[in-house]
Every structure is written in C-alpha cells, then in structure tokens.
Amino acid sequence: MLLVNRPIAVPRPLSSVLLFLLLSGCGPAQPEPVRVQWLTMGTVAAVQCVDHAAAPKARDLAQSAFDDLDRELSAWKGDSALAAVNQAAGSSNSVAISPAFAKVLGYALATAKESDGAFNPLIGPVMRAWGFNGADPRPALPEPGELAAARALSDWRKVEFSPTKDGADVRLLMPEMKIDLGAIAKGYAVDLAWERLTRAGHTNLLIDLGGNLRAIGEAAPRRGGWRIGVRSPFNEKEIIGFFILRDGEAVATSGNYERFVEISGVRYAHIMDSRTAMPVTGMAGTTIVAPDAMQADALSTTVFVLGPQKGSALLRGHPGCEALWIPDAKPLTVIATPGLAARLTPTGKTPYTLTVLAPSSP
Ligand code: AMP
Ligand code: MG
Numbered sequence: 166m167l168l169v170n171r172p173i174a175v176p177r178p179l180s181s182v183l184l185f186l187l188l189s190g191c192g193p194a195q196p197e198p199v200r201v202q203w204l205t206m207g208t209v210a211a212v213q214c215v216d217h218a219a220a221p222k223a224r225d226l227a228q229s230a231f232d233d234l235d236r237e238l239s240a241w242k243g244d245s246a247l248a249a250v251n252q253a254a255g256s257s258n259s260v261a262i263s264p265a266f267a268k269v270l271g272y273a274l275a276t277a278k279e280s281d282g283a284f285n286p287l288i289g290p291v292m293r294a295w296g297f298n299g300a301d302p303r304p305a306l307p308e309p310g311e312l313a314a315a316r317a318l319s320d321w322r323k324v325e326f327s328p329t330k331d332g333a334d335v336r337l338l339m340p341e342m343k344i345d346l347g348a349i350a351k352g353y354a355v356d357l358a359w360e361r362l363t364r365a366g367h368t369n370l371l372i373d374l375g376g377n378l379r380a381i382g383e384a385a386p387r388r389g390g391w392r393i394g395v396r397s398p399f400n401e402k403e404i405i406g407f408f409i410l411r412d413g414e415a416v417a418t419s420g421n422y423e424r425f426v427e428i429s430g431v432r433y434a435h436i437m438d439s440r441t442a443m444p445v446t447g448m449a450g451t452t453i454v455a456p457d458a459m460q461a462d463a464l465s466t467t468v469f470v471l472g473p474q475k476g477s478a479l480l481r482g483h484p485g486c487e488a489l490w491i492p493d494a495k496p497l498t499v500i501a502t503p504g505l506a507a508r509l510t511p512t513g514k515t516p517y518t519l520t521v522l523a524p525s526s527p
Contacts, residue, residue, distance in 0.1 A: 195385050198371070205231050206239070206351070208375030213391075215369035215384065223367055230358035231374065237266050238350045240289075240298060247344060251289070255340025259325060267333035269346055269353045269459065270326065276349075276463045277321040280479060283470040284463060285439040289343025290318040294442065296426045297435055298345065303428045312442040318342050319439050348436075351377045352417055352462025359458065371410075376423075379415040379458045390414070395509070398422055398449035398491050403515040405497070408454075408508040414485075415458035417465040420450040421493060436469050445470050449493040454505060456485040464488070473500045477522050 201220045202211040205228060212227055214220040239245040250260045262270065273286035293300040294307045294315040307315075318341050325336040337344070351374045358372050359379045369382035371391045384391045390411040394404035398420050410416055421434035421444075433444045451469040455461035464486060468476030473490045480486050480502065487505035492498055497517040501509065506521040 198369075198384050203228070206235055206354075206374070207241070208351070209373075210375070211373040213371040213373075213384070214367075215382070219367060219370070222365075223362055223370055226361050226365060226367075227358040227372055227374075230361050231354050234265060234350065234354045234357060237263060238269065238346050238353075240345060240347065247346065250335050250337065251343045254337035254342040256336075259327070259334040259336040261329070262332045262335055264332045265353070265357070267328060269349055270335065270344070271328065271333065272353075272459060272463060273346060273349050274321060274324065274326055276467060279482065280467045280471065282321060282439055283475075284348065284467040285319055285321050285437075286344055286346055286349070287319045287321040287324065287337075287342060288437050288439055289345040290315040290341060291437050291439060291442045292345055292347075292435070293343070295433055295437075295444065296428070297424070298343075303426065306428055316439065316442040319442070348419075348466035349459060349463045351375050352415070352458040352460070355379050355415065355458035355462075377415070377417045377458050377462050378410065380410045380412055382412055394512075395452060395489070397497060397515050398493075399495075399497065400515075404512050405499070405515045405517055406509045406511045408505065408510065410454065414454055414456065415461040416452060416454050417458065417461035418450060418452045419465040419469040421445070421448065422450075436466060438470055447493055448472065448490065450491045451476075452489050452505075454487045454508075455483065460486065473522060477502055 198213040198215045199217040199220050200211055200213045201224045202209060210231065212220060212223045214223055237246045240247060242248065246262055246266050253260050276284040277286060289298060292298045294311055296303040318339060323338040327334045355372050355374050355377045363381060367381060372379050380391045383389060390409040392407050393410045393416055395406050397403040397405050419436060424435035425432045436445045438445050448469050451465050453461045453465040455464060464483065467479065468488050471479060476488060480488060487502045489499055489501040489505050498520065499517050500520045500522065502522050503524050506519060
C-alpha cells in the first residue's frame with residue numbers, strides 16, 4: 166500500500182510561534198505537541214499529545230482499539246469475522262456478527278443506499294478483478310465479461326442484514342460475494358480509539374490512522390483545535406492550505422494516488438465506480454470534515470465517486486459535514502463547500518483556484 170499526500174497535522178510555523186511569545190511577553194514557551202508514530206493495519210498510525218508524558222499511554226490505548234477492530238474487520242486475516250462472512254457467501258446460513266462489525270456494516274449499507282451504490286461495501290470482487298486485495302497482478306486489462314461478472318457480484322442489495330440484540334445476522338446471497346470495508350473501517354477504528362481515550366481522561370490530542378484524523382481539545386491554548394494541512398495530490402511535499410479541526414471533529418481524505426495497480430504501464434487507482442466496475446477517473450482527491458471519523462471516511466470515498474455536484478447534494482443530509490474536491494487536472498483547482506472554503510487558509514506556496522459551491526439548502 167502506498168501512503169502519500171494524506172492531510173497532516175502540522176505544527177505552527179516558527180514565525181507565528183515567535184510572534185506569540187513576543188506578544189505574550191511572559192511565561193515559558195508552550196511546548197509543541199509530541200508526535201508518536203507507528204505502523205499498524207498496513208498503514209501509519211499516530212497520536213499527537215500536548216501532554217508529552219501521556220503519549221505512551223495514549224498510543225497503547227489507541228493501538229488496543231485498532232487491534233480489537235482488526236481482529237473483526239481485517240480483509241487480510243483469514244480468521245477475521247469479516248473473512249467468515251465472506252467465506253459463507255452463498256450458503257443458506259447467516260453469520261452472527263458483533264455490535265462493532267454490525268455498526269460499521271450497517272452504516273456502510275445505509276451509505277450505499279443513500280448514494281445509490283456510489284459507495285459500495287460489496288466492491289470486493291471488482292477490486293480483485295483489477296488485481297487489488299491480494300489478487301494476482303494483472304498482465305492486461307480485465308476483459309469486459311470478467312468485469313460484468315464482478316459487477317454483478319458487487320450487488321450491495323443482495324445482502325441480508327438483520328440487527329439482533331448482540332449485533333446482527335448477515336448473509337451474502339451469492340457465492341463469491343465479498344465485503345470490503347476498506348473505505349470505512351479505519352474511520353470507525355479512529356472513533357473507537359477516540360472514545361476510549363476520551364473516557365480514560367485524555368485531553369488535547371489528535372489521533373491519526375492512515376489519514377483518518379479525529380481531535381480531542383486543542384493543540385495549544387486559544388488555537389481552537391488542531392491545524393490540519395491539505396496536501397497537494399500532485400506533490401506530497403506541498404501543502405496547499407490549512408484549516409482548524411475543532412474539538413471532536415474528524416477529517417478523512419480519499420485519493421487516487423494512495424493505492425494503485427499498474428497494468429501495461431498505466432496506473433489504475435483503488436476507488437471504483439461500481440456501476441461500471443472501472444476505477445474512477447478525473448478526481449485526484451477529496452477531503453471531508455465531519456462530526457465523527459466513520460462518517461468522514463465513508464463520505465470521503467462517496468463524494469470521490471459522486472463528484473462535487475452530486476456529492477454536495479448528498480452532504481445536505483449530513484449536518485456538520487463539509488468537503489473539498491481536487492480534480493485530476495492542472496492547473497490545481499479546489500472545489501469546496503462554503504463551510505470548508507471559509508475555513509481554508511492558503512499557504513500561498515502552492516497556488517490554486519478555489520471554486521466555492523452554492524450554499525446547500527435543506
Ligand atoms: P478510501 O481510501 O477511504 O477512499 O477507501 C478506498 C478503499 O475502499 C479501496 O481501497 C477499496 O478497498 C474500497 N473501495 C473502492 N471503491 C469503493 C467504493 N466505490 N465504495 C466503497 N468502497 C470502495
Ligand atoms: Mg473512505
């Protein structure tokens with residue numbers, strides 16, 4: 166998995182830190198938050214903590230949440246609960262799943278319905294047809310017949326999902342159907358970590374799992390949250406602008422540069438249009454700010470597929486959610502909902518054209 170160009174939390178530029186010290190005129194400098202980073206679930210996880218001494222504990226708590234979910238939802242572990250549901254595809258028996266799994270799958274299926282399949286948690290067979298998810302690399306493009314078969318198997322309506330008092334019973338109605346929660350599970354993992362850290366009394370920290378971020382408190386007094394840099398999808402070193410992620414808010418990004426396969430020298434990105442079983446083209450990246458990380462994760466993928474017009478219409482049903490789109494074209498253009506456009510401060514170092522979408526009316 167290639168991980169670049171995710172939004173990042175950045176320390177204040179040195180100049181503004183110095184200016185603050187000059188103006189405040191007294192007291193020791195407030196140290197910048199410490200960042201602890203590690204590898205997990207095939208990606209980079211991090212916590213940034215204002216209280217440096219709390220960082221190891223915060224890291225352990227966050228990792229325990231990620232581990233708990235990975236056991237359930239891993240697409241790679243043959244003994245995960247997700248693998249058990251996929252293995253039972255086509256059988257007449259349903260599989261009982263835990264409350265956490267049920268919450269993620271229930272939200273994923275609701276998002277599929279709401280977006281008319283633009284978000285599709287049954288996309289597994291299409292991913293494999295293109296050589297993702299552990300399938301053999303493709304020497305040539307998949308044949309139309311293979312794609313049509315994969316598309317038919319990705320029918321999210323062919324899932325029986327019955328909530329129970331202990332989670333849900335799930336049945337995939339056709340053999341070879343495969344759930345893929347790659348577009349939502351990391352967001353939920355961040356929410357679980359956020360809840361455990363909050364409950365344990367941690368304050369003023371930022372959790373990050375592969376670019377899915379959620380804030381507790383603020384990075385420094387009066388900062389109002391955490392400064393988040395939006396990177397250019399065309400150059401991981403370039404940050405095009407910043408915004409402040411407020412206490413409790415989450416941000417997620419989807420990008421065509423994050424994971425891809427190369428077939429006959431051409432790159433094909435990992436976000437699929439399940440109506441055509443083809444990788445989405447024309448979009449380089451999307452970023453969503455939302456009240457929780459599962460919603461941010463699911464919506465960043467959804468609006469990547471839908472584009473700005475349909476995507477912003479869908480966001481009307483999601484209070485507190487804002488988005489930006491960066492089309493896969495030069496010169497660099499950012500299309501943003503009014504709420505996010507108002508919060509975005511350009512760095513000035515990477516010029517871009519900003520298009521602000523019309524305000525959404527409920
Ligand atoms: P994200 O990085 O959150 O946008 O998620 C992308 C991942 O979600 C891909 O690597 C696939 O595992 C999966 N995926 C691809 N296309 C879709 C889609 N249209 N709807 C839901 N999940 C998808
Ligand atoms: Mg996502």
